[in-house]
Amino acid sequence: MARFKLCKHCGDLHQVGRVPSNCRDEPWPRSDLPAPHVIRDQLGGINGVFHHGALTRFDSKRRFRQATRDHGLIEVGDERPQDKPREHIYSNTRELERDVAETVQFMEQKGMTADEAA
Numbered sequence: 001m002a003r004f005k006l007c008k009h010c011g012d013l014h015q016v017g018r019v020p021s022n023c024r025d026e027p028w029p030r031s032d033l034p035a036p037h038v039i040r041d042q043l044g045g046i047n048g049v050f051h052h053g054a055l056t057r058f059d060s061k062r063r064f065r066q067a068t069r070d071h072g073l074i075e076v077g078d079e080r081p082q083d084k085p086r087e088h089i090y091s092n093t094r095e096l097e098r099d100v101a102e103t104v105q106f107m108e109q110k111g112m113t114a115d116e117a118a
């Protein structure tokens with residue numbers, strides 16, 4: 001025997017399991033990723049990471065960073081690279097050609113090949 005349920009959206013009766021799509025609840029907002037992206041507080045290693053300023057091991061990223069700040073230190077290595085204009089050593093190709101020629105001449109005097117120099 002079919003069971004019906006009173007719809008809270010349109011006030012009509014719908015068969016259980018056959019609710020029209022326009023009467024269904026909005027699905028929870030979800031990411032397109034198959035799983036949520038979770039950033040854990042746990043540091044790697046068996047006993048965490050040794051902090052050279054506090055002389056203690058930490059297994060929490062938050063406590064590690066707090067100890068870094070407490071000791072007046074700066075964490076490096078996660079900064080974004082700066083876009084610097086490329087410096088050209090040679091202002092013109094003649095200087096470059098002269099340098100290459102001098103290097104080749106030096107290598108020939110020493111009896112070296114290009115493979116040995118690499």
Ligand SMILES: [Zn+2]
Binds near residue numbers: 007009014
């Ligand atoms: Zn309905």
